[in-house]
Amino acid sequence: MSSLFEKQDSLNSPIETFIFDTEKMSFPVKPHWHYFAEFIYVINGKAAVTCDGIQYDVSEGEFIILYPSAVHSIMSTDGKPILFAGLKFDPAKFQNSSSYAPSVTAVFRYARSKDMKIHFSSSESEELNCREIFFDCVKETEHYLYGRDIILRAQIYRLIFGIVRKWIASGLDINGCPASSADVFGIENIAEYIDSCLDENIRVTDIADKCHMSYSGFAVKFREQYGMSCKEYIERMRIFKAEEYLLFTDHDLTFISQQTGFSDCSHFIRSFKRQRGLTPKQFRMSKKRSGG
Structure with missing residues (x-):
């Protein structure tokens, strides 16, 4: 994928x-x-x-x-x-x-x-x-x-x-609105790294190190940039990637949870339902019924 x-x-x-x-x-x-x-x-x-x-x-x-x-x-x-x-x-x-x-x-x-x-x-x-x-x-x-x-x-x-x-x-x-946005603190570029590591056990402290920033400084700047914490962003991106698997493959939930970085299948199901209001299985079936 x-x-x-x-x-x-x-x-x-x-x-x-x-x-x-x-x-x-x-x-x-x-x-x-x-x-x-x-x-x-x-x-x-x-x-x-x-x-x-x-x-x-x-x-x-x-x-x-x-x-x-x-x-x-x-x-x-x-x-x-x-x-x-x-x-x-x-x-x-x-x-x-x-x-x-x-x-x-x-x-x-x-x-x-x-x-x-x-x-x-x-x-x-x-x-x-x-x-x-x-x-x-x-x-x-x-x-x-x-x-x-x-x-x-x-x-x-x-x-x-x-x-x-x-x-x-x-x-x-x-x-x-500020007149300039030149000072992006390296936060925009770090999103590519996060996306490439979604299937790994990535930690916010390691991501902050990539930006050469302290944990607290990184957390503040990240929230300013994306309107959410880095941890929330990672989960959100994992859910988006999980949706791609659910929509375009027939892989089971255990495989999908492993490929998207969740600790186990139960964690994946809980996180997905919290974000989307449906279990992964319900989401997959609803999209198949609607032809989406």
Whole structure:
């Protein structure tokens, strides 16, 4: 079973665009995460987009934001084909464009901490000019024309700040957002290490050592970054990985508990039920009945 982490080439390809046709490409999109932000616009069909354990039914003409480091997957809500467009980009490459505006990384982190809306209706997507922006970005990627990177960035900035304006209109106090997010304390990078060691008995003290930080300092910074303790994060990632086994393999619970780092099968079942409200067996059966 491969890691949930999907590596992105930020140095050479800080922006990626694509059109995804479920009739021609491998589908469903299994649970995964990456450091890039990702925007999804549904052209045809109905997609069940799960982000950090919450499912959003995204229909034709609608748009959803997937924050950096958010575990997400995409399935069909009705078993029918889906056509959707995607934009992936490294927020760290979108620096402040003015002295007053926060960086894109800071805005996303702040909006996520305030639980701002990430799923936009077809009318809202039309107001944001999503169809035009997505198709223009895909076209720019396909053709290596003069100024391509500048146009791509301009279109993505246009969409991002359209979204930010909607967030502000719905109550986000943008003045509370820090202007810069350069100081990440090594916490974002450590997530890749955690994901690669989920099947091991990893300790928070060892992870703190990887960041060259004291246990207490690491704990504070980790909670600031992810909104939860490192121990909670590890369990959450193990549950996501367990879901992948339950959905896409026929392995028994003992095997899955071993592969996802739980001390034993009973611990796995208790943790899964606490996180999902169902036992692993109930979860597997419910997804098979629904065709998800």
